[in-house]
Amino acid sequence: MTKLETKGIVKFFKHDSHNLMALGGVDLEVEDGDFVCLVGPSGCGKSTFLRIIAGLEKPDEGEVIFDGKPVTTTGPERIMVFQEGALFPWLKVQDNVEFGLKMAGIPKEKRSQISKRYLDMMQLTKFADSFTFQLSTGMKQRVAIARALVMDPDVLLMDEPFAALDAQTRDLLLVEMQLIWEKTKKTILFVTHNVAEAAVLGTKVAVFSNRPSKIKKQIPVNFKRPRLAEDENLTGLQQEILAELRPEVKKSQ
Amino acid sequence: MNKITLAKKIAFYIILVILWQTISMSDIWPNNIFPSPYEVGEDLAYMASDGSLFFGIGTTILRLIVGLAIAIAGGIVLGVLMARIETINQTIGSLVLGLQSIPSIAWVPLAILWFGLTDTGIIFVTAIGAMFAVTINTYTGIKNIDPHYVEAARNMGAKGTQLITSVLLPAAFPYMISGFKQGWAFAWRGVIGAELLFSFLGLGFLLNVGRQLNDVSQVIAIMLVIMLIGMAVDGFIFKKIENKVMSRWGLR
Ligand SMILES: Nc1ncnc2c1ncn2[C@@H]1O[C@H](COP(=O)(O)OP(=O)(O)O)[C@@H](O)[C@H]1O
Ligand SMILES: [Mg+2]
Secondary structure, eight states, rough: OOOEEEEEEEEEEEEETTEEEEEEEEEEEEEEEEEEEEOTTTTTTTHHHHHHHHTTSSEEEEEEETTTEEEEETTEEEEEEOTTTOTTTSSSSHHHHHHHHTTTOOOOHHHHHHHHHHHTTOOOGEEEEEEEGGGGGHHHHHHHHHHHTTOSSSEEESSTTTTTTHHHHHHHHHHHHHHHHHHHOOEEEEOOSHHHHHHHSSSEEEEEOSSSSSSEEEEEEEEEEESSOOOGHHHHHHHHHHHHHHHHHHHHH | OHHHHHHHHHHHHHHHHHHHHHHHHHSSTTTTOOHHHHHHHHHHHHHHHHHHHHHHHHHHHHHHHHHHHHHHHHHHHHHHHHHHHHHHHEEEHHHHHHTTTSOGGGGGGHHHHOOOSSHHHHHHHHHHHHHHHHHHHHHHHTTTHHEEEHHHHHTTTTHHHIIIIIIIIHHHHHHHHHHHHHHHHHHHHHHHHHHHHHTTTHHHHHHHHHHHTOOHHHHEEEEEHHHHHHIIIIIIHHHHHHHHHHHHHHHO
């Protein structure tokens, strides 16, 4: 079943005198439960694409169709996890995680019941009362993921969430991310510039072309899980992705 | 503060008092023009024992608190409106910058004409002198918020007043604290200045009484009190809040 579809998404940005066409008609179809990894040259519009799906930005042309209906605004069924986490430093970890529930007017007791589950899942229970400045980068990203999962979205939109992590922490989270996906059955769109990350996580890898960007190639991934970053079976796939990506990166420079 | 810094400070003030005492004992100026620290201390003790000092402090602080509270509340509302509604920024915003440049004390004649020699008049001067610093800092703070905070919040369903109170204001808080600190400084100067000119109770009034009685040591005594309260508020209250905010917001 198609969960999410984008049809001909075009986005311009004003740059001084001229209009920059960032997205040049992006078509993507995402099945329910898909884990789609999006790779592409830096600046090709991957973040913009996710923000458009989230409803945080309006496309100049094209539409986003969710469960068969076009969407134009933000909604709790499409939740983003930002590159830097964007956690609120004035809130404790638990209150960060409960933020969306609070905005929805859910009473305190109910909120802490729900958040407890996700704090457990992300191994954050010990840190529930910490402030974000007391957390490592990896912990912060866990909080960001928990904060998104609490909303129980159908689609998680993750924008390079592991880009700032050290290698060990990333490897750990790559495994956990697969478990979370299997456990929660979420549909995930995951932007990364790391080809190995895409190969480990995705059920499908979509490669963006250089600006004005389109989806150039979609590569299905069928290895069994949990996959590890150093898995030798994935090397061929990584080469395949790189072969698509490299010319686009060249053009972008 | 480490021990050496503290020792230096204490030594400095001891030397200052000794120097003061020495000059006052010499025959350069008569004692009624340049009193000794002892005489100033005596005056302070006298004003403390008959209660006039504490009544003066209490009156001034009360006016300050009320004035500053009004300034903070009004300043925040105005700052938020300016940050959220461009037309308000372009119109009222330009006026705010102008009003900000008027020294608090210049509002006194207007306050006397409007409110008479009343508490309301003094509080008006205190509040109006402090408000625009809060406004400008609130505005700047909101304009400088990391856009990811706002996007994340909107994505999680925050909008309208909820977005303002649960994201914009806390995210702008480090700036707003500077606004409160500036506001307090203006309010403190404003309230003392207004009390001097209104001559209606408070520390400023006591200064004025000292002048009318030619009592230099009372004037100096009250100035010392004004300075000490100012230092205490800056050094304890604001420093504490600032340190906490800076570390929690990850700014240091
Ligand atoms: N708000 C904006 N205003 C102007 N240009 C923008 C804006 N957001 C993104 N861009 C431009 O659009 C292009 C795509 O940006 P982005 O989506 O962040 O790319 P990516 O995430 O793939 O690195 C970049 O060239 C960027 O400079
Ligand atoms: Mg990006």
